[in-house]
Amino acid sequence: MESWNIYAVINNINVPSSLNPIFWIERFAMMSHFIESIIAAFYAPSRQKKPVKYATYTFFVGTIGLLELFDRQDEY
Known part of the structure; x- marks a missing residue:
């Protein structure tokens, strides 16, 4: 939509x-x-994730990506 508008x-x-x-x-x-x-x-390295890869993933899925990143189950 935005490209059509531009x-x-x-x-x-x-x-x-x-x-x-x-x-x-x-x-x-x-x-x-x-x-x-x-x-x-910014927070991906603290969870042993690659920043660029996880940022791209989160951009496309939105809040779900952040919820997965901050899920406490990954720490155990």
């Missing part, structure tokens, strides 16, 4: 204003996933 802006194509809430929800979701991936990359 394409439309670059090429002066009018985007229906009714889609603006959807774009804002999408941007919020993307930023949330990005922040979660940064947190995962």
